[in-house]
Amino acid sequence: MGVLSRLGLGLAKTREGLLGAIRRLLPGSRKITPELCEELEAALLSADVGAASVSVLMEAVRESVRQAGEADASSVRAVLKKVMTERLRAGKQAEPVTAVPHVILLLGVNGVGKTTTAGKLAGQFVKAGKRVVLVAGDTFRAAAGEQLEIWGRRVGADVIRHQAGGDPAAVAYDGVVAALARKADIVLVDTAGRLHTKSNLMEELRKVKRTLGKALPGAPHDVLLVLDATVGQNGLAQARQFHEAIGVTGVVLAKLDGTARGGIVLSIAGDLGLPVRYVGVGEGVGDLQAFDPEAFVEALLGEPEES
Numbered sequence: 001m002g003v004l005s006r007l008g009l010g011l012a013k014t015r016e017g018l019l020g021a022i023r024r025l026l027p028g029s030r031k032i033t034p035e036l037c038e039e040l041e042a043a044l045l046s047a048d049v050g051a052a053s054v055s056v057l058m059e060a061v062r063e064s065v066r067q068a069g070e071a072d073a074s075s076v077r078a079v080l081k082k083v084m085t086e087r088l089r090a091g092k093q094a095e096p097v098t099a100v101p102h103v104i105l106l107l108g109v110n111g112v113g114k115t116t117t118a119g120k121l122a123g124q125f126v127k128a129g130k131r132v133v134l135v136a137g138d139t140f141r142a143a144a145g146e147q148l149e150i151w152g153r154r155v156g157a158d159v160i161r162h163q164a165g166g167d168p169a170a171v172a173y174d175g176v177v178a179a180l181a182r183k184a185d186i187v188l189v190d191t192a193g194r195l196h197t198k199s200n201l202m203e204e205l206r207k208v209k210r211t212l213g214k215a216l217p218g219a220p221h222d223v224l225l226v227l228d229a230t231v232g233q234n235g236l237a238q239a240r241q242f243h244e245a246i247g248v249t250g251v252v253l254a255k256l257d258g259t260a261r262g263g264i265v266l267s268i269a270g271d272l273g274l275p276v277r278y279v280g281v282g283e284g285v286g287d288l289q290a291f292d293p294e295a296f297v298e299a300l301l302g303e304p305e306e307s
């Protein structure tokens with residue numbers, strides 16, 4: 001499929017924005033002026049790359065121009081690719097965990113894509129031959145459990161749920177107990193993005209996390225924060241809040257296909273230091289990809305294919 005893989009298609013909007021800007025700014029070989037640098041900087045910022053990452057990228061571009069005396073589109077692209085890849089690799093990767101079952105807690109504000117991500121992940125683990133238990137820890141809406149049931153049926157995963165309005169920590173506990181009894185490999189715990197009462201969401205989620213550890217010491221082995229790529233820099237504020245309150249081991253960036261601001265990936269990894277573990281590029285079960293810095297940068301800035 002070349003550069004325009006499924007990831008490339010998901011990133012088409014961001015790719016167009018960045019490559020378009022580079023092409024317009026640098027048609028052929030020419031000296032890069034301060035004005036051109038400012039425009040490139042603006043293009044990166046409007047792709048949500050984030051101020052700290054933009055200044056690192058622009059410093060590298062200016063330095064390479066200083067050394068070479070001039071710049072063309074492909075050399076600027078090469079510098080951006082190199083520095084972006086470095087920054088994306090810098091997000092700390094969690095130690096691989098080999099616990100069985102491996103318990104993954106999914107968090108995030110409402111509507112970001114938690115339940116869909118749980119379903120997609122379940123599908124991929126089942127496909128890899130794993131036995132998967134989905135836990136309906138979102139007891140806020142009756143429909144949330146139903147949505148998870150549908151995913152479970154679709155991908156062949158067991159679903160543990162309680163009555164709507166129940167205690168999320170209690171269903172989380174039961175989910176792990178059921179997974180142990182069934183000798184499941186993976187437990188995916190979906191959660192609510194908001195609550196009925198004014199009680200504190202973070203407090204509730206902390207309780208869910210603690211309870212998972214009571215059901216199985218060491219659990220949860222992963223706490224994945226799901227962010228909606230289309231909300232841009234607001235996602236970073238959410239990430240900081242969740243990370244401080246609960247402790248996050250990685251980020252799933254959903255809806256990357258719906259935005260021209262895919263640079264948000266660099267903000268999360270580079271500015272926040274949290275590893276991006278998966279990206280969502282559509283609504284189907286196959287539209288979740290393990291995040292790979294090289295593949296991402298190639299999909300974003302790779303040579304446009306000859307047409």
Ligand SMILES: Nc1nc2c(ncn2[C@@H]2O[C@H](COP(=O)(O)OP(=O)(O)OP(=O)(O)O)[C@@H](O)[C@H]2O)c(=O)[nH]1
Nearest residue numbers: 110111112113114115116193254255280281282283
């Ligand atoms: N295009 C696209 N849509 C997505 C992606 N991930 C999720 N969605 C859609 O986003 C909407 C919300 O997804 P949910 O999974 O229900 O989000 P949630 O975080 O569980 O929402 P609440 O349970 O209400 O907090 C649904 O219509 C999903 O199909 C993605 O990667 N790309």
Ligand SMILES: [Mg+2]
Nearest residue numbers: 114115138144
């Ligand atoms: Mg949900």
